[in-house]
Amino acid sequence: MSHPHPELGAPGPLPEAGLRIVPLGGLGEIGRNMTVMEHAGKLLVIDCGVLFPEDHQPGVDLILPDFSYIADRLDDIVAVVLTHGHEDHIGAVPYLLRLRDDLPLVGSQLTLALVEAKLREHRITPLTLAVREGDTEQLGPFECEFLAVNHSIPDALALAVRTGAGTVLHTGDFKMDQLPLDGRITDLRSFGRIGEQGVDLFMVDSTNADVPGFTVSEREIAPVLDGVFDRAERRIIVASFASHVHRVQQVFDAAHAHGRRVALVGRSMVRNMGVAKELGYLSVPDGLLVDIKAVEDLPDDKIVLMCTGSQGEPMAALSRMANLDHRIRIGKGDTVVLASSLIPGNENAIYRVINGLTRLGANVVHQGNARVHVSGHATSGELLYCYNVVRPRNVMPVHGEMRHLVANAELAVRTGVPSDRVVVAEDGVVVDLVDGVASIVGAVPCGYVYVDGSSVGEITEVELKDRRILGEEGFISIVIVVDSATGKIVAGPEIHARGFAEDQSVFDPVRESIVRTLAKAAADGVGDTHQMQQMVRRVMGRWVNEHYRRRPMILPLVVEA
């Protein structure tokens, strides 16, 4: 989806009193959130996240937003505002800072701590500006007011941007838990105040817009965890996301109440909880935490292991426990809790882990059989509250696949926003706010940029297509050395296949056909190795298709010597 609106051309120049919104990621997908705002010749970047690849992008490590739209305007960027510390909002910051390392990063204390920890691994020390809810900062021509929002990570912010062209309210990722663990609710009162002053464009998280009703409070997980801990006879292993401080807090609280000690497992879990504890977002009773090595000296019913791997990631501790490939040997009577969502696409991997743990005798508690997870995103009931409090003039759904964006747009219309003032745009679609009206004015390139090992942007759809063919069908290489004078074969055909047939002798019949074909070609005076390669490819391709009904990649190589 490099260009979702092919009918759109490049946008014209932005009118002087206008505000331009260019979503470079996160609209039409869940991930790599990044939006560029332009006004009075300056740019404000909101978020800079990564997208995780799907099956049809094999071998890819990460997907970045395409920075080409801003690559030659880096000096115009006044700041990069980060709404919260999740990977899909901060993960691409190191790659953006490679282009200009003194871009100021603006965000809350926890968000900046997490992005700084990440940047340290890339050996980058960023310029930062810490803000908190209630603060207002003038960033070039953008006056930014930061508002508290509640999400599945502490210290998340929404953002009101006042410009000469009007006011934009951007929710970031949020939900409306009315009794959050830290008491920090989404600041609906300020949403109302800013709405009263006039919101020209409301950019709203769409992730759960197609889910009816309201999200249950994070707090309701506590009694469920409590019941699980009551019934657990031996060890308890809890897997969750390494950034979900409140979820981890609830596990700590349950462990403490039940006289159990907790060991953190997994690099990101240890790192993030260290940051959260240091900054006061995580409260850890004295003596609760123990090292994983100390666990072996404790009785089974005094142990909680808090780990990552809730999405079935094969190298994470939980998968390795399920495969008996970890120092913790799961056995009968152990309890495993997957306190996390089931991200679409990960089902088979997660169920493989659940089946493996079940086979070993563990009691596995997960979203499917107990309320051990609640979502971090506002569902339709909550979104309706927001639209009714803000009463925006224009709406632009953000953060979601097409089905989510459209569902969110429909909610806006149902609260009374005129449908021609609701802009459903995908990545790269340029929206201008001029004279109080938001409209689509064109599109810019915004393809997938693949991080693949240490390469960034070098792997393209061509390589991915080759990988898909190789992965599905394997390949056959045929090497033949011919005499450069006579064209006669002096060595080969050497035939090697991978992913296709284990026994090389299956190729004996086709080897003869190839020799015959090339002998005839030599007799006919064909001397061009490229032509000979095409002949070899044809003979092999036809033979494989006839005998195996397969279409492996075929690589003929005729070398003159």
Add this chain to the structure above:
Amino acid sequence: MSHPHPELGAPGPLPEAGLRIVPLGGLGEIGRNMTVMEHAGKLLVIDCGVLFPEDHQPGVDLILPDFSYIADRLDDIVAVVLTHGHEDHIGAVPYLLRLRDDLPLVGSQLTLALVEAKLREHRITPLTLAVREGDTEQLGPFECEFLAVNHSIPDALALAVRTGAGTVLHTGDFKMDQLPLDGRITDLRSFGRIGEQGVDLFMVDSTNADVPGFTVSEREIAPVLDGVFDRAERRIIVASFASHVHRVQQVFDAAHAHGRRVALVGRSMVRNMGVAKELGYLSVPDGLLVDIKAVEDLPDDKIVLMCTGSQGEPMAALSRMANLDHRIRIGKGDTVVLASSLIPGNENAIYRVINGLTRLGANVVHQGNARVHVSGHATSGELLYCYNVVRPRNVMPVHGEMRHLVANAELAVRTGVPSDRVVVAEDGVVVDLVDGVASIVGAVPCGYVYVDGSSVGEITEVELKDRRILGEEGFISIVIVVDSATGKIVAGPEIHARGFAEDQSVFDPVRESIVRTLAKAAADGVGDTHQMQQMVRRVMGRWVNEHYRRRPMILPLVVEA
């Protein structure tokens, strides 16, 4: 999972008065259901289905049960009983009949019609014996009584098998819809009668054993469909499974009530509904069906297209419509209904289709936003009824992944079956019923047999591992021709990569290293091409890892000429 109980050895001989149960598929997975019963020297096969591959089995078309356990005892098989016509119960029959084509197939009228249609494509005409509920057939030493069960395909049967060693009741796939469309309920009364006579082993469908409560009646879909048809302004496209006759019937009824005509789209849909109509399982009002070509002449609000592709299969009509690659051009105001389940692992593909259709302006109705699907399998509430009515002496959960089998076992125990009489076994685990007690006595090989193009069982884990590496990382081939006398390079290194780097010039630096390495080897008197290949592999491997942090497959070939 070729040998899930590695501690188990081959089973000893079956005691003369015993009954042996060997599950060759379906226990520990959803699919390729197949069970072999042995008594008095004879074998009875129950079902013979296929499993669909997952992502880690790339390129594989189908997975069959491993027939090796019965391969040298084909003459002892008295019959193959097919409980119903789904692929995971009949799909491997053609491959079994390749081993012995006069194996008698026993099943209901619709089941046999579907398997015969499939066998015609394999040019096999089977021996068949049609049975219906209430029938009893003596098949060798197995007296089989057939019982009606309700499922997501008509004419499904459960099976009571009476032998000298005791009575086994096998549910097949079933649920307990109390108001099914065809009035054919699961025959709980007969379950009770046979239980009264004594069920020594109860083999029970586990698919939904971890789902609380009861399955809603298929009938409850009708009012939902009716509402969708009421609101639809233009065309209606319904996607479902090609075997779900009752679901299709409800679409036909809704279309008829709303004065719309129906065109069937997709080969399997056309074939199966033809069979169902001919045998009287599907009632089609006169003039309802039209050819897909006639659709273009009808007004949009008079059209229903009934198609396959509800799982996001890329080549199916629905995916092609979502990609604007189908004669039916989806547009604003069209309604698409996915009247089907969301099979785990297919989420991304299905959401891609939903997003594509939404982008084109269609209103997409699916399980996530309307009750347009109900499951075909009994949930825990229904299973409890069965255990309480049958009161079996031993229980063996079938049809499910480990998590389902264990959940089903727990239900049996909660109704009073002693836990040591509940046998949780996976594929290949041999269970003997002797003196009224079922117990695990050993295991037999039961690996995955892959159908890959026209090859059956030739592709192994080795090729699949190669495919996974090729698919994730691509490969690099290096061909060098050396003089057989001097060892000096006479042609090459020719370096070709696929799925790795598009620009071949990236290899220039490593090409020089390879030449240097081989020159040094020649100077040192290394003359063995195998050794030279190892050197080339090492140089290339190290270089790629250092420069790209990747591990593509490396294929060095040194040819003497």
